[in-house]
Amino acid sequence: MIKCLDKLVVIGVGLIGGSFALALRQAGQVSHITGIGRSRQNLQCAIELGIIDDYTNDFPKALSGADFVLLATPVGQNARILQQIAPHLEKHTIVSDVGSTKQNVINTAREHLGNHLPFFIPAHPIAGTEFSGAGAADPALFKNKPVILTPLPENHAAAIDQVAFLWQQCGAVVSSMTPAQHDQVLAAISHLPHLLAFALMNHISMVSGDQAMANLQLAGTSLIDMTRIAGSSPEMWRDICLDNRDALIDKITVYQHLLTNLQDLLCQSNHTALEQFFTQARDTRHQWQATRKPIVK
Amino acid sequence: MIKCLDKLVVIGVGLIGGSFALALRQAGQVSHITGIGRSRQNLQCAIELGIIDDYTNDFPKALSGADFVLLATPVGQNARILQQIAPHLEKHTIVSDVGSTKQNVINTAREHLGNHLPFFIPAHPIAGTEFSGAGAADPALFKNKPVILTPLPENHAAAIDQVAFLWQQCGAVVSSMTPAQHDQVLAAISHLPHLLAFALMNHISMVSGDQAMANLQLAGTSLIDMTRIAGSSPEMWRDICLDNRDALIDKITVYQHLLTNLQDLLCQSNHTALEQFFTQARDTRHQWQATRKPIVK
Incomplete structure (x- = not known):
């Protein structure tokens, strides 16, 4: 069942994560957005730009009541972050990522997410500029851009639909293929x-x-x-x-x-x-x- | 002695040759421009756009009274054209080219131009777009763009200066190096x-x-x-x-x-x-x- 988000958590509020947040907010698809990130200065900037409502590095607090978590940090950090969020995910929280490679993040998710795998939907928005950080975020970044989903056999169909719907709300053209492809x-x-x-x-x-x-x-x-x-x-x-x-x-x-x-x-x-x-x-x-x-x- | 041109002959009135003609005309450096080319339609278009004053495929007629000949055809045609113009060049007519390679056109010129070599100044304007033909010509094409001269030991210093001057009048930044370099x-x-x-x-x-x-x-x-x-x-x-x-x-x-x-x-x-x-x-x-x-x- 596709729905508006009550609470979105963006881990890595940079060009991609910040643009996703802005686009969903502009589309009226989200009530509250919490940011997580390494740079306090960048998170503060994200609040001032209206990208997020608040930020924290307290994972249990951030993930409480979250219906969607977007992993938007460099792919090298996936393992550490999946490990950190896994114990605090609520039963139906959807987790998705934005990485440029898919087989590796899936292996990592299989290792760390355990029973939560049905709600981990790997995704890759093919968009970007040479700029980075929350200051570069743009709600139009994904307009007419491709987003590829690489769903897992274990995925809940409704969770896949929800991720596809949100990217479509950002203006993206969503398609699916296998992770290997x-x-x-x-x-x-x-x-x-x-x-x-x-x-x-x-x-x-x-x-x-x-x-x-x-x-x-x-x-x-x-x-x-x-x-x-x-x-x-x-x-x-x-x-x-x-x-x-x-x-x-x-x-x-x-x-x-x-x-x-x-x-x-x-x-x-x-x-x-x-x-x-x-x-x-x-x-x-x-x-x-x-x-x-x-x-x- | 640097001077305005009484008669410029452009062989190959395309993007580069046409833009050179337009830029010199705009700079007030040329009185009359004659075009030579394979496509009558393109030459007609060049007349309508004010790039050239007339055109002909009669080399003796075109070269009569010419003080400057610009070779602006694809480099594969250099040999044929140098051979065709050689017998009809007046004593002080300067010949220059626009080719992206220099050693080969120099070998060809040594073969065909004989005593006229002091007046053959190899040059390469580094400018272009993905478009071609007289219709793509633009008097601003060479503005701030590099033009490399690769003068020969035999070249008359005054002829080198004249070529450099004309490219500078087109807005180009002129430098020199050896053909091999x-x-x-x-x-x-x-x-x-x-x-x-x-x-x-x-x-x-x-x-x-x-x-x-x-x-x-x-x-x-x-x-x-x-x-x-x-x-x-x-x-x-x-x-x-x-x-x-x-x-x-x-x-x-x-x-x-x-x-x-x-x-x-x-x-x-x-x-x-x-x-x-x-x-x-x-x-x-x-x-x-x-x-x-x-x-x-």
Whole structure:
């Protein structure tokens, strides 16, 4: 039975957790929001911005009467937090997360949540900016953005519906897949691209420091766009990549084969095959751009 | 002696050639502009937009009285065009180009221009958009953008100064380096990034067609930015990559070492080294963005 929330607890009131809170409040779907987090300054900022009503680091107090807990801290902290909240969850409290990898958080949940597993619904909103913290929260962040649920066989159907409903209230486009499929797809469309951008930036700085900066002054908008995500949080991406390392190691191998193939075509001066390679890429991109739903940047 | 141009001939009145013509006209640096090109429709459009005053495919007629010829066709056509214009150049006509690679066009010029070499000044404006043709020309395209000259030992100093002056009149920031250095730097900051973007797009479409498009619907702005240049002209990039293939083959090898290093760190679950790798990339990008001149996008 889908319902408005009496009490939402957001653990990690940053860009994602804060935006979720703001969006639900704007949609009239929640009465009271409690924040939990490491930085008192950030939580104070979240109160001033109207994102949360109060905050505490007292888990029993926070979780008392909560009908929904959103885990929105970096994925590396999932194990510790699930362990901390587990003893204090009320019988029907739904727990969901926002992590960029799903198999690992599910393993962790199986380990720590025990009988509460039917109410743990893994989710991944694919949205973000290069900014972070409560100050960056935006109720429109999820508008037309994908949210992937990776439900477990043990999940209560009503709890899945409730999570899907709340994300829809945030304006998101909700779909479902298996955790394994999620981690494979995200490795291809997000995790590998981040690795490539980090590596590209480091490749350019392999010349001596001054020369690298001088060379970068000559770069056009293409490099600026290609490396924007190399400005992302190293800690966050370390955790995501390690969480999804098996899929990522495979993707790197396949990608390297493509680069070796390009090297061969260059060695052979194979005009035709090189143009075909580029044409295939351009056509895929054009087809994608022609069909994709508008994204509010 | 730097002077305004009586007659400018633009061979290839597309995004770059057309924008150069418009910018010089707006700066009051040219009296008459003649266009040469393959597409009559594009040349007609260039006349209607006030980019050129007339057009012809009669090289002797076009080059008669010309004090400046800009070669702005794809680099694969340089040999043919230099061969065609060589017999009709007047003694002091300056010839320059806009190609993304420099050693190859210089070899071609040495082969075909003979005694005219002192007046051939190789140049590369680093500017562009994903659009092409005269209709995309924009007099502000080169504002604050880098233009690299790679002068030859044989070049007349006055001819070099003239080319630098004209690009400065377009708003560009002009610098010089050797052709070999140019091709190495551009392989790193432009040609390799384009190959990586094409390969990334093809990597994603290695699953079956329908599935690739479904996966792409889940992609965030990071992938949109990372693959924007995969929408570029396959013919143009085929020619650039083949022109600069030796440098590019080396860069791919070094880049692959970086990816293999990342794979090793993932295999070892080396949190520290992985975070260091990402931090170095992020710091380089932040330093670059903090120091770079504003680019009008």
